[in-house]
Amino acid sequence: MADDATGGAGAPGFSALDPLIRPRSVAVIGASDDPTRIGGRPISYMLDQGFTGAILPVNPRRATVQGLPAYASIADLPVVPDVAIIAVPAAAAAEALGALGAKGCRAAIMFTAGFAEVDAAGARAQEELLAIARRHGIRMLGPNCLGVFNAAIGHYGIFSSSFENGWPHAAGTNGGRIGIASQSGAYGTHLFAIARDRGIGTPLLVTTGNEADVGLAEVIGWMATAPEVDVIMAYAEGIKDGPRFLEALALARANRKPVVMMKVGRSALGQAAAQSHTASVAGDDAVTDAVLREAGVVRARTTEELLDIAYAATQKVYPAVNTLGVVTVSGGAGVLISDAAESLGLLMPPMPQAAQDALRAKIPFSSPRNPVDCTAHIFNDMTLVGDFTRSMVEDGGYASVIAFFTQVGASSTVAPELRRHLKAVRDAHPDRLWILSIVAPVERLREYEADGFLCFEDPTRAVVAAAAMGRFGQAFAIPAPEPPPALEIELPDVTPTEAVAKQILAEAGIPIVEEFACADAEAAVAAATRIGFPVVMKILSPDILHKSEIGGVLLGVADEEAVRAGFARIMERATAAAPKARIEGVLVARQISGGVEIAMGILRDPVFGPVAMVALGGIFIEIFKDTAFRRCPFGVEEAETMIRSLRGFPLLDGARGRPVADVPALAAALSVLSRFAAGAGPTLLGVDVNPMLVLPAGQGAWAADAVIEIGGGPHGH
């Protein structure tokens, strides 16, 4: 939503949000003397938490507000505030915003509700607010937002009641600091409250509400460079500005700031996807998944996972090559953890044999393979805890270690000695991710955390968090691949016939099955003879997209006579099924057999632009939803990664005695398709190449049918 007209939002920096989040002075328009009212809470909170800057209440009816001198109007303010909180009724909001602009203020937090979230009139009023903000170069948070807090400076531009049970921790026990970026105020403070109760540091919360101006993308971008936070936790219901969002994520990745995100609900993609036949079946959420994965973001499925992963990330250990070592006092827990690790693809290589022998010499009944089941004997002599964990990092070389000690470490008799030995090993290897799966009173957990251990009661949650740290590590270690250039494409103005569609794709570099458009039966015979029998015959009409459904496709047409008869039959069927269709004849094409049928396509995501899809054809898409997506354009390597990510990939790789298929050729075609879509512009609604026949290695991949859908103008549909 932010465009260049706003000035401050210009790429690449996100510093335009500085006054909103890091102000030196805060005016409160509609300030209340009552600290429980919306216009009173921010003042009360800032007074309580010692805001480092000036608080400037504006209230025409009071000389003081909560003990501070109040000003009768915005014009009367003695200075230009860095930011103004607007807590006036909707009818007065626009006037307040205009007055702030006139005063020279360039940032506003609009608490006021009753805009686009309500009805069309509200949406118009919101447009008006935005126009005023733009006119004055004001960056506006909201309207209908809960606000911002920045605990480090005591800035509480927020009217949440959630501080009744405690203030945010400026940092966690391990010093970690999470910034929360949330569209939803209720959900953002829900996250903050859980984090606070778990002792996790969340010095920063920004809620964006209706996002008339400032959106989640900019908030994430600001946090990506802000020294105030180490980890970014985001909650979104929808992404509005795809390019800005990706820019923000790229900045976070470049700065080694993990982003963990929950994205709920359906994007508007469903709508667009329905226009693109084959690609529509898997839909929106898979695109979100693909985009976030590409950007190095870990997507959380539950609130708990979101918090767990953000918490683990505050340890700032992100192994680029993650391996998990598990030491446990319960064999069962070891199996449980191994099962979880395997399902997440987190590797648990065995300990070296010599190290196993050495550990078994120390505890005869231990099983020191990995999981290392040391049994409760390990607590008979705490030096064993040191020996075992040291061997795991020094001999086993694990990047992450989970120690399942259950409630043993909770005991006041055991804990001091246990801590001492654990800490010694941990301090010698601070580059590893150390996690205790432990049941203990909260004070005890804080002690372990202060020593540099993450604590999780549930071992499965520990595994999920450890796996996520590896994914961050990979993203930080490997820069995002440079996308190949988009192709230069001139599209026709309207949806072309199959023949033209294939010609366009062929010119772009996608291999097409040899074929000829034939206006009459004799031309069809000539084409078939040139191609060689058997051939495929298909109705050729700009008005008939789904040819099979009307019986307009004949396979295995074996000789001249059959071509003539087939031509007549197709004409007859087409005329019967679609009397008004323009019929241009038939396509005669080489019949390819022995290939694996693939579907590939393009759909236009309203947020992220053209997205490519690949899948095994037919039932694999419709029933098994076995698809892979990626934003366009991308190179051959990424295309091959997509193809290999399909569950059905073994069908291309020699499963059940099949020949190995020409995956490089398919990957090349998929990459070209992505570059085609990237260059085609917004009138390209979708492409559907189905089937794409992938022959055995060395024989290529050939598009046997293709649809290109064109719509709208340059700003169309």
Add this chain to the structure above:
Amino acid sequence: MADDATGGAGAPGFSALDPLIRPRSVAVIGASDDPTRIGGRPISYMLDQGFTGAILPVNPRRATVQGLPAYASIADLPVVPDVAIIAVPAAAAAEALGALGAKGCRAAIMFTAGFAEVDAAGARAQEELLAIARRHGIRMLGPNCLGVFNAAIGHYGIFSSSFENGWPHAAGTNGGRIGIASQSGAYGTHLFAIARDRGIGTPLLVTTGNEADVGLAEVIGWMATAPEVDVIMAYAEGIKDGPRFLEALALARANRKPVVMMKVGRSALGQAAAQSHTASVAGDDAVTDAVLREAGVVRARTTEELLDIAYAATQKVYPAVNTLGVVTVSGGAGVLISDAAESLGLLMPPMPQAAQDALRAKIPFSSPRNPVDCTAHIFNDMTLVGDFTRSMVEDGGYASVIAFFTQVGASSTVAPELRRHLKAVRDAHPDRLWILSIVAPVERLREYEADGFLCFEDPTRAVVAAAAMGRFGQAFAIPAPEPPPALEIELPDVTPTEAVAKQILAEAGIPIVEEFACADAEAAVAAATRIGFPVVMKILSPDILHKSEIGGVLLGVADEEAVRAGFARIMERATAAAPKARIEGVLVARQISGGVEIAMGILRDPVFGPVAMVALGGIFIEIFKDTAFRRCPFGVEEAETMIRSLRGFPLLDGARGRPVADVPALAAALSVLSRFAAGAGPTLLGVDVNPMLVLPAGQGAWAADAVIEIGGGPHGH
């Protein structure tokens, strides 16, 4: 492991465990005066917790132990104890057990370790223990077990150190009581400790250790009738006695006691499964899943889920028809909850329109469909909380209600009024499952729990728990189907040829594709002529199981000449590939086309006996693992449920323009196969019917190939 020779373990009762779990007197063999030693802890705990019976320490070197009179030997005990705890070294364990038997004691808790968990010598020593126990009719827990607690009577026959941080709650805030049955002592006490810290009642813990005698099945069975517990939470690494286990689960189901279970690790099925070609690929864990589902058990994937579901079950509300209503102050949370409910198949029907209109009249900006987003306005007037929730149960009729109130209910200013209104509605509708998703200090949570609400911080966890209550409700409402009778089957002594295998299955009632065994080419021609062309030809040899792999199958053999040529070709290939194979000729069979290829089979699970599998053929099994399992025998209805549970079921149901397949015929054949397997006895290792060709509705399902594998003797492998 328990068989009839033990007397007390005889079906159907489980009362033989009474002295172990509910004793009136406890002897401690190897009693220690030191309350921190293994032989001292139980005495210390029972003294502390006021065991209601007699504690009888046995120690030859002391007159008193922890202030109690001690006895020099078992023979010296003044009474026969109900149970004896044995805490002596392994070398002395057998003697102690024998002395107890001689004394007349009939129950022992064997703490002593160093038996089967260590090595073969230990396993032999354990067999010796068991023999002594059997000889005296002693029911033995362990060896190598942590023991038992029964908090209601202060029985702490356990040496866990986990009570340092607190004793178990006899009941939860809502009065609920969970019995924990765990093979693993460490994991069992891990569960207890978490439950205790969450205020959940776990008055009973039984850990079974090596399970030489008493196994998890009996413990579950005991709890199923015990008035001490309402809910059973079980943890297993392997099930030893399948029939007894199922009997225990059936008893729990009949008594409306929910069983929630975590089963980790791989069963021994992998081994057996490898012997049965097609059915082996999905393997063991799917069988466990199927067995538990059939028995009405909810299987937990994580520790947290295990505890969450058990906790929710203590509310004792198990809706047979579950629907979820969600009231939320955050639209985002509503979407999140809806996503989770959908993925679990928990229905969220909309509120009736009239009720929606009435609610919208109360809060204009609410979205009262379901989720009912009431916005934070609901807290402006707490009577609205009552209005909204009442309308949801009275108008919406939801069996389960989740209220996402985040930290609002935590506030001391808000909570009393909120509680009052919530409680009034809840008390008027105690038959509903009421869940708050709330962030609050633990004291406040206890208040809501005392009012009859379950509390979950994470809304997704609330949904998982609510869905599980519906699954219990279904299991309690619908009795387990009566299995049909097994067929009377006489199997050959060795693995038969394909022709004989099909004949056996045909006699059992499974439709087989028409075919003839032909010893020479002319017989093959005659058979083909009788069947009608085209035909399928297959090598016929008892020594060649996988015919396709040697080129021993020809499809679409079109005429007499082709039959002659095909016969010669098959003979040639078979001789080349398997020179020593006995070759009996070829099978000539009707070539069926247009059917859907299904694989069905039998594998013998070492715990649960014959298990049937059904899957779509080929890649669907191998690559997509799209299979369904069920214990044999079962009826046609259950067979159809299995078939419909396949992800690929749409392929049988008319997807993509296919004809609807004859599913009733397939279900009938699958049920017959299950009855065949149930009657075939233990020499049946496996059956593999692949492909089973399912024709369009009314045309039947036909086995085109079948393998029956026979092995061992009546007690074989």
